[in-house]
Structures are given as C-alpha cells and as structure tokens.
Amino acid sequence: MTNYTVNVSTGGVFIEAEDILPVDSLLEIKFKLPDNENIITCNARVAWTNEPGQLKKDTLPPGMGIQFVDLSLDNLQAIRNFLKEGDLKPIW
Secondary structure, three states: OOOEEEEEOOOEEEEEOOOOOOOOOEEEEEEEOOOOOOEEEEEEEEEEEEEOOEOOOOOOOOEEEEEEOOOOHHHHHHHHHHHHHOOOEOOO
8 A cells, every 4th residue: 555644753654545444453664764765664553543524633634643663763763853854755
C-alpha cells in the first residue's frame, strides 16, 4: 500500500489513505527523509482514524494516525533533524 504522509512527528505519522485500517492494526512502515538515503523502517499501529463522512479532525483528509512502536534511536534523531529542516517524501 502506498499512501501520502500529511504530518510527521517523533511519535508517528498521519497518512492520507483511501483504504483505512481498523484502530490497533499492526503494520510495518517504510519511508525516506529528504537528503538522507537511509530508509526508516519500523513497526507501527493504527492509533486513530479519520473516516470519510466522520472526520475527527476536519483539517485533515481521510486517513490514519500511525504510532511508531519500535523506532530506533538513530531513526528518532533523523526525524528530529528533519522536523527542524525538511520535507517528507514517500518511497515508491
């Protein structure tokens, strides 16, 4: 499944998606930060959903709030650095 990240933090990401998984679904996510060739991979869980017609946050499109479960310290630091400087790009 390839979707678009709308928001990222050190705790997780919000992913715009047509196929929304149920809350507590477990998944593995992979993404790259700009100007960094390393692929960040971690286990994650669906923490909340923004269902079409029942938006919990009307400032966001339909999708899922994904919580990182086992993000490494190196990847956490890479995300912190990105938040100070950059722009997230999905892996195709």
